[in-house]
Amino acid sequence: MILDQLLLVLSPYLLLVCLIGTALGILWGAMPGLSTTMAMALLIGLSTGMTQNVAITFMLGVFTGSVFGGAISAVLINIPGTPDSVPTMIEGYPLAQRGEGGLVLGTAIAASFLGNWIGILLMIGFIPLILKIALSFRSLEMCLLALWGIAISGTMAAGKRPLKGWMSGWIGLLVSFVGVDAIHGVPRYAFGFNALDDGISYIPVLIGLFGLAEVLRVLPKTTSTSIPANVGRVIPPMRALWKYSRAAVRSGLIGTIVGAIPGAGANVAAFLSYDIGRRRASPAERAKWGKGSYEAIVCAEVANNANIGGSLLPTLTLGIPGSAAAAAFLAALELKNVVVGPMIQIEHPGLIYYIYWALIIANFLMYGAAIMLVKPCIKLFSLPQTLLMPIILLVCTLGAYAVSLSYLDVYIMLVAGLVGYLLRRFGFPLAPMVLAVILGPVADENFRRALVVLHDKSLSAILTDHPIGILLFIIVIYTFYDGIFRRRT
Amino acid sequence: MSSDKENALIEQAKQKLAGGFQGEEDIEGASTPQKDLVSSAVVAAIAIAAMVLAWKMPDPGRTVFTHPGLLPFITGMTLFAMAIGLAVRALREGGANNLRSVVARPANRDEREYKRRSWILIALVIALIVAIDIVTFRIRIPIGNFEFKLSSFECVSIPIVTVIFRLFWGRSWLRCLLVATVAAMVLAAAFRWGFKIPMPGVD
Numbered sequence: 001m002i003l004d005q006l007l008l009v010l011s012p013y014l015l016l017v018c019l020i021g022t023a024l025g026i027l028w029g030a031m032p033g034l035s036t037t038m039a040m041a042l043l044i045g046l047s048t049g050m051t052q053n054v055a056i057t058f059m060l061g062v063f064t065g066s067v068f069g070g071a072i073s074a075v076l077i078n079i080p081g082t083p084d085s086v087p088t089m090i091e092g093y094p095l096a097q098r099g100e101g102g103l104v105l106g107t108a109i110a111a112s113f114l115g116n117w118i119g120i121l122l123m124i125g126f127i128p129l130i131l132k133i134a135l136s137f138r139s140l141e142m143c144l145l146a147l148w149g150i151a152i153s154g155t156m157a158a159g160k161r162p163l164k165g166w167m168s169g170w171i172g173l174l175v176s177f178v179g180v181d182a183i184h185g186v187p188r189y190a191f192g193f194n195a196l197d198d199g200i201s202y203i204p205v206l207i208g209l210f211g212l213a214e215v216l217r218v219l220p221k222t223t224s225t226s227i228p229a230n231v232g233r234v235i236p237p238m239r240a241l242w243k244y245s246r247a248a249v250r251s252g253l254i255g256t257i258v259g260a261i262p263g264a265g266a267n268v269a270a271f272l273s274y275d276i277g278r279r280r281a282s283p284a285e286r287a288k289w290g291k292g293s294y295e296a297i298v299c300a301e302v303a304n305n306a307n308i309g310g311s312l313l314p315t316l317t318l319g320i321p322g323s324a325a326a327a328a329f330l331a332a333l334e335l336k337n338v339v340v341g342p343m344i345q346i347e348h349p350g351l352i353y354y355i356y357w358a359l360i361i362a363n364f365l366m367y368g369a370a371i372m373l374v375k376p377c378i379k380l381f382s383l384p385q386t387l388l389m390p391i392i393l394l395v396c397t398l399g400a401y402a403v404s405l406s407y408l409d410v411y412i413m414l415v416a417g418l419v420g421y422l423l424r425r426f427g428f429p430l431a432p433m434v435l436a437v438i439l440g441p442v443a444d445e446n447f448r449r450a451l452v453v454l455h456d457k458s459l460s461a462i463l464t465d466h467p468i469g470i471l472l473f474i475i476v477i478y479t480f481y482d483g484i485f486r487r488r489t
Numbered sequence: 490m491s492s493d494k495e496n497a498l499i500e501q502a503k504q505k506l507a508g509g510f511q512g513e514e515d516i517e518g519a520s521t522p523q524k525d526l527v528s529s530a531v532v533a534a535i536a537i538a539a540m541v542l543a544w545k546m547p548d549p550g551r552t553v554f555t556h557p558g559l560l561p562f563i564t565g566m567t568l569f570a571m572a573i574g575l576a577v578r579a580l581r582e583g584g585a586n587n588l589r590s591v592v593a594r595p596a597n598r599d600e601r602e603y604k605r606r607s608w609i610l611i612a613l614v615i616a617l618i619v620a621i622d623i624v625t626f627r628i629r630i631p632i633g634n635f636e637f638k639l640s641s642f643e644c645v646s647i648p649i650v651t652v653i654f655r656l657f658w659g660r661s662w663l664r665c666l667l668v669a670t671v672a673a674m675v676l677a678a679a680f681r682w683g684f685k686i687p688m689p690g691v692d
Contacts, residue, residue, distance in 0.1 A: 090503055174568070410622070
């Protein structure tokens with residue numbers, strides 16, 4: 001079955017789709033202001049017209065390409081294409097000014113390639129283990145897992161202000177309750193609108209929060225175009241990378257673990273890995289940090305790319321997206337009637353292997369496309385955001401409509417975009433809200449089912465029957481305790 | 490970009506990194522205690538409304554454990570507690586002072602301009618989305634075996650996106666119209682023929 005899936009991915013058409021996705025991802029990521037999440041959110045609508053394998057291959061190509069793409073503008077024009085490229089900007093731009101732009105980008109490409117490998121291998125290694133544990137999950141465990149996903153997402157997305165992250169998540173939970181209740185068929189928060197009886201799909205919410213809200217935030221800004229530094233020849237220095245192998249492996253592990261935590265994506269991974277890398281660097285190397293250090297670039301780029309594999313780990317095994325971009329991937333899978341979670345291997349045999357191979361192929365193609373696309377990217381920098389954003393607005397509109405050919409979804413996207421814009425203006429993160437809209441129905445249904453099953457059981461029976469549930473309960477409580485009482489430094 | 494500005498950007502990024510744990514989304518600096526106080530009041534109102542509506546939900550079941558409003562009520566209650574927590578922190582940080590700053594005209598000229606442009610954009614986006622829904626017609630022109638289709642999507646989005654381009658991109662009307670036309674037509678064609686997705690309204 002594993003080889004069958006490899007042969008499927010290696011078909012010329014899917015290889016071409018993967019290459020196009022990766023190249024588009026690199027170009028997208030390189031454009032300042034266009035994030036990986038935005039690319040993935042816009043792609044959901046487009047993927048409705050694709051077959052399952054094409055949609056998966058294309059989205060994974062874009063995911064892989066866009067995470068690396070951010071490094072190009074960070075190094076060449078001192079503007080991070082994606083937020084996770086800020087450490088690469090700090091270190092790469094001064095080196096590019098010294099005429100080492102080609103070497104810096106080569107290092108970033110090699111580090112991204114390695115980071116992807118670490119993420120993919122750890123994902124492949126851990127998925128069977130997590131699936132095995134997840135198969136034993138019952139209502140209590142599923143409910144607590146969903147609640148923990150929303151809570152930790154709030155903590156990770158909001159940084160020093162977890163309360164705002166949780167509030168964003170809880171508002172998302174309320175949105176997820178809209179529609180006919182799954183147990184009794186009672187309409188909830190529908191205000192008499194029959195159209196809301198089916199509930200609010202999270203896909204237009206996702207497009208609104210990460211597509212439209214970004215357009216509203218970025219387009220009114222007055223921006224100036226920058227002149228890129230001289231790039232030189234781009235050759236990934238694989239031998240030089242060997243020198244930083246310890247830092248690379250450590251950063252890969254950090255990136256993957258952070259990716260597996262819901263709400264924490266490439267941004268947290270890159271910053272954390274950069275910070276730990278600086279503390280662990282030799283005194284001679286540490287002196288270079290902040291002024292142009294290749295080791296620092298390796299740390300940041302390996303971590304943000306390893307994050308891709310990490311974020312897909314809980315997405316595929318538990319149905320809990322590891323990041324907002326992974327949530328968009330989950331949405332695209334749902335449009336193809338693929339329900340991810342503990343049953344994925346049983347309900348969709350072979351799919352997981354297809355995803356492994358598609359990621360591996362995308363990584364190889366990213367390596368080649370990145371070398372080829374650095375120079376064309378420089379031309380892209382002269383394209384102003386004011387030219388791209390109105391076009392993205394049209395893509396958001398059509399994308400939201402395409403999901404179920406209902407204009408109600410476009411209005412939901414509009415409201416989500418306006419709410420997202422306001423929330424960002426008031427300092428609330430958006431990822432917890434999306435996660436809550438996705439996980440809300442899981443939490444609600446399993447919460448009530450667990451209460452019915454457990455209400456007449458003794459405490460000792462619950463403790464012995466649900467050890468994982470009890471552990472998850474402690475983790476949920478600790479997540480809130482940690483966010484409220486522990487000062488983050 | 491000038492060298493000073495470039496260095497300032499790098500220094501700003503370094504300071505952020507030195508500030509400790511960074512969340513996935515950069516929300517630091519987006520808020521003030523005054524904004525927090527206002528948002529806590531709005532969220533508290535939403536939470537109360539959610540609790541009241543959850544309480545009023547009919548319960549066809551025999552036990553409270555399956556009540557359709559149970560988790561919505563608990564969610565509303567905890568959201569209310571969080572809003573109180575945010576309000577208390579905002580008050581401690583001086584959020585009650587100068588509360589009008591939330592709605593006041595920004596002192597900075599750039600911020601004023603950003604705010605003005607934001608409002609115009611929001612109005613145009615709402616107009617675009619409502620107009621695509623309201624205006625429903627189609628034009629079909631057979632050209633040999635091929636049928637050229639023009640739906641309300643193209644007819645509505647071209648003029649509105651032209652205005653958006655003109656206001657934010659700042660090029661000539663003709664250039665804006667050309668780009669808007671090409672963008673709308675290419676996107677409509679990609680969805681209609683590439684992805685086999687009909688356009689909104691009558692297609």
